[in-house]
Amino acid sequence: MKDNKKATAPDWVNIPPAPHTFRSIFKWGAPDEFKHPNAGFLAVVSDALGLADSRFQATGDTGEEPVSCEIPSRLSRGDADTLAAIVGEENFSFGDYDRLKYSTGKAMEDILKLRAGMVDNLPDMVLHPRDQSDVEKIVSFCHEKKIPVYVYGGGSSVTLGLECNHGGVTLVMGTHMNRMLAFNEVNRTITVEPGMMGPAYEDLLNNAPEQLGAAHRYTGGHFPQSFEFSSVGGWVVTLGAGQASSYYGDAYDLVVSQKYVTPAGTFKTLDYPATATGPKVNDIMKGSEGCYGVLVAVTMKIFRYRPENSRLFALMFPDWESGVNATREISQGEFGMPSIMRISDPEETDLGLKMYGIDDSLLDRFMRFKGMQPGSRCLFIGQADGEKGFARNVKKNVKQIAARHGAMYLTAYPMKKWMHGRFSDPYMREDLNDFGILIDTLESSVTWDNLHQLYQGVRTYIKQHAPIICMTHASHFYPQGTNLYFIFLAPMNDLTVFRKFQRGIIEAIVQHGGSLSHHHGVGRMMGPWMERHLGKEQMNILRAVKDHLDPHDIMNPGGTLGLDG
Amino acid sequence: MKDNKKATAPDWVNIPPAPHTFRSIFKWGAPDEFKHPNAGFLAVVSDALGLADSRFQATGDTGEEPVSCEIPSRLSRGDADTLAAIVGEENFSFGDYDRLKYSTGKAMEDILKLRAGMVDNLPDMVLHPRDQSDVEKIVSFCHEKKIPVYVYGGGSSVTLGLECNHGGVTLVMGTHMNRMLAFNEVNRTITVEPGMMGPAYEDLLNNAPEQLGAAHRYTGGHFPQSFEFSSVGGWVVTLGAGQASSYYGDAYDLVVSQKYVTPAGTFKTLDYPATATGPKVNDIMKGSEGCYGVLVAVTMKIFRYRPENSRLFALMFPDWESGVNATREISQGEFGMPSIMRISDPEETDLGLKMYGIDDSLLDRFMRFKGMQPGSRCLFIGQADGEKGFARNVKKNVKQIAARHGAMYLTAYPMKKWMHGRFSDPYMREDLNDFGILIDTLESSVTWDNLHQLYQGVRTYIKQHAPIICMTHASHFYPQGTNLYFIFLAPMNDLTVFRKFQRGIIEAIVQHGGSLSHHHGVGRMMGPWMERHLGKEQMNILRAVKDHLDPHDIMNPGGTLGLDG
Secondary structure (H helix, E strand, C coil), X not given: CHHHHHCCCCCCCCCCCCCCEHHHHHCCCCCCCXXXXXXXXXXXXXXXXXXXXXXXXXXXXXXXXXXXCCCCCCCCHHHHHHHHXXXXXXXXXXXXXXXXXXXXXXXXXXXXHHXXXXXXXXXXXXXXXXXXXHHHHHHHHHHHHCCCEEEECCCCCCCCCCCCCCCCEEEECCCCCCCEEEEECCCCEEEECCCCEHHHHHHHHHCHHHHHCCCCCEECCCCXXXXXXXXXXXXXXXXXXXXXXXXXXXXXXXXXXXXXXXXCEEEECCCCCCCCCCCCHXXXXXXXXXXXXXXXXXXXXXXXXXXXXXXEEEEEECCHHHHHHHHHXXXXXXXXXXXXXXXXXXXXXXXXXXXXXXXXXXXXXXXXXXCCCCCCCEEEEEEECCCHHHHHHHHHHHHHHHHHCCCEECCCHHHHHHHHHCCXXXXXXXXXXXXXXXXXXXXXXXXXXXXXXXXXXXXXXXXXXXXXXXXXXXXXXXXXXEEEEEEEEEECCXXXXXXXXXXXXXXXXXXXXXXXXXXXXXXXXXXXXXXXXXXXXHHHHHHHHHHHHCCCCXXXXXXXXXXXX | CHHHHHCCCCCCCCCCCCCCEHHHHHXXXXXXXXXXXXXXXXXXXXXXXXXXXHHHCCCCCCCCCECCCCCCCCCCHHHHHHHXXXXXXXXXXXXXXXXXXXXXCCCXXXXXXXXXXXXXXXXXXXXXXXXXXXXXXXXXXXXXXCCCEEEECXXXXXCCCCCCCCCCEEEECCCCCCCEEEEECCCCEEEECCCCEHHHHHHHHHCHHHHHCCCCCEECCCCCCCHHHCEHHHHHHHCCCCCCHHHHCCHHHHEEEEEEEECCEXXXXXXXXXXXXXXXXXXXXXXXXXXXXXXXXXXXXXXXXCHHXXXXXXXXXXXXXXXXXXXXXXXXXXXXXXXXXXXXXXXXXXXHHHHCCCCCCHHHHHHHXXXXXXXXXXXXXXXXXXXXXXXXXXXXXXXXXXXXXXXXXXCCHHHHHHHHHCCCHHHHHHHHHHCCEEEEEEEEEEEHHHHHHHHHHHHHHHXXXXXXXXEEEECCEECCEEEEEEEEEEECCCHHXXXXXXXXXXXXXXXXXXXXXXXXXXXXXXXXXXXXXXCHHHHHHHHHHHHHHCCCCCECCCCHHHCCC
């Protein structure tokens, strides 16, 4: 099968999708950016999935037709006029394309549906609020009229979190509500509107001396894979975690305070760094995924931007168990956490070495000579940040612990390769999809003592659906546990088959003691498992808050968080 | 006035209180332990407060009479019998002494009342539940009969948090529910019943190899001043912070999961180290001060016990502003946090130097020579913990930053002196009280940019009540802010005068933008300010949770957290 490497590359779609097509909605990232699978990667995939050469000769549904759905808006003329008057000219739309675009996320299910031209769960009207006052008027009016209110941030939800399955309106936060509201260098905080996108947020902080008159450069420390196409508000309301969360914290940790507009009123939580004043409303609202109200401002912690202090590292472990044990020891070492750590299982390691061009290199031959064999060896990459002496000490401890667990130091080269692709890998998804190969992910958090059971249980389920590739890694670390991230590739393009398979993975995660989500959120996808996962008593607490803040169930209704049916 | 130093020491009470006396309830700590103010300290206090020598010739109310209150239990015979049958023989009491003891905390108001023989707010019956099942039966029965349920942990509340002002029953958790339930070295967690006291908890962890068969020794990292006489459950439900919280985290941070018995059912929150599954019920319950249910088990994070890695330090700053600026820079330095940091204002510094015997020493003369003058200089003490290289790097950075702000390094001596008295200083309170001198504290958290306003505003109010000593320090640090802790001493023993004065300090804290509490909790003392502090909308969220979990308002009713009237 190695001959595939020499074969002509498939005829990847390499032009930006035409405006108003289905593809322009589901294509990842910038319309004119592409990252096609390289030959090594494609060879392994073809080999593992037993794909015939003919597989890459013709594409399936590519979604290049214009959107047309002819689902009429169900809003009354009077209600629509009132809402239009609130946001003003040019800030509302009833068009099919807008209604579809702003209710679609980036879940594989979304994509399969759009490729097939299936449209449902549209809002009746799209609104682009200009400020908090607009949001207050919209929520107040919709509360009175019992019109559902959905919120669209960056659109990168992979949990069906954006579906407007009860109609109503969706609020697009990125159009206007993307401004900085305050910068406080003394307190190390920044306050922004929720629609500010990742790159704008990070650029502002990196260039704080020039743009904000600050004494230093800063970083938000939050870099999810969707960083370029997700919003600060989205990070907060879905509890995202960036690739450097082990050091900087996840969105839950990064939030200092929030302001929400709810049917029960507008409020801003307190800014104290710590308090003993009862249960923290700031924490009750985090992760509420639009079901309790609309986030209109958020104050976040910021950190010094000192890339010159970063210390990269990469190591190879002889096997998964020694790699996991080492990462646990690192996480419990009390020398501070690396910002980035990623331990790949043997399957991901082997594929990664091919993607990074390390497979069959001199380095690879040396690794094999040292006993690091394909099918067993596990790649561990990472980075330490923070103050210079701190970062140096973290890396020193990481290397010492890894060595005690039999690891071989690989220089920083594989880490640099990973960093190069860290935000662009999702571009490959469309290419594979075009030829009927599905690539998707699910993830979970887990305590250390249950990691191997979860790993085995979920992979066993996934592997029953051969031919399939399942790459697994842990990438977010805590003294008490970590996450497991499952990436699966299979020749599969039937929505029903995919849904059944994918829901089966969620079931396997829950059955084997993983959390329903480590950092993707719940949305409508994981919603049906919530009551079983948390228990009836705890779900009813979340519902009690919901009933209080949103008695008419207008805020993101229809299954998100499992709050309603 | 320096002559006072040579005067004979006052005739401090130096015998354990007799059983069943008021004094046996309010005396701090162990009945047979004492720590009398030393001559240097007493001289400064007398000088500052303008006390005549005659002040220490005769004591006031010392509370040495036996408790006798003759307030009948209002429970019906039938209800009392049912409750007695639940907990079994010897696990209930209707006695005056027990009812008073288990509804009294250690607030100055509690003490002044007991010294005056004032008794009110008693429970009708004291229960000592044996396990979760007992608690479930009690809560279920009391819910049905609308009998108030209070909870008593270690009894160190300084917020009137233990008053049973609606009668009913109080549950004493320390009698039986003080056991370890699980120890998980892989996950670095321990699960205990809430009534386990600080020293038992810490001893178990320190001796984990011998007592639990562990590979290492551990620490809970939580050392409030009340450590010896407070319970793990109390730390959690009131959101306490230990003296080392800047590194280990406060009780909010230390909790992994909790199990609660509520009128709406029993539930245990999830153990995942991080999740993106909506608002976290674990966090909704933390700090609920008994108003949402009874904590019956808690899983806490644990840390390696490696005192050999501790690095102590002490420095003197020329003034408060430079000291504050340095602690801010340390807290934002991103080299990890020291475990202990305490910057004392000039008034506390001067008194502390006398208490520690440094005043007028060779060191003191050298400090003055270096420009560190009494009335301006500020003592900064602390400690770094964690992995050896980490602790070393923290101390190195602390010293460098402090030097840049004009500090003089003092060796670790003052820090050692502070550590020696860190848990025993409260014993001096009774001695001073016996002679009509009140010593009390209030504390608040604050963002860095508001620290000086809060400091000035509160101290200005306090200083209006001359003669008075007000020592102030910051001792819990975060990148976004810190706390301020106000300790005041005054000749004052009238309850009404004291209450008015003390409530005025709370008002001054709120008016100047401090939080209502950094780590003492809310209780009934701060309760009346809660709605103003959080705003109506946020209070109503806390009330919505209350109404759901405890629809009959039987859980710690009567003003705690400001939830009810």
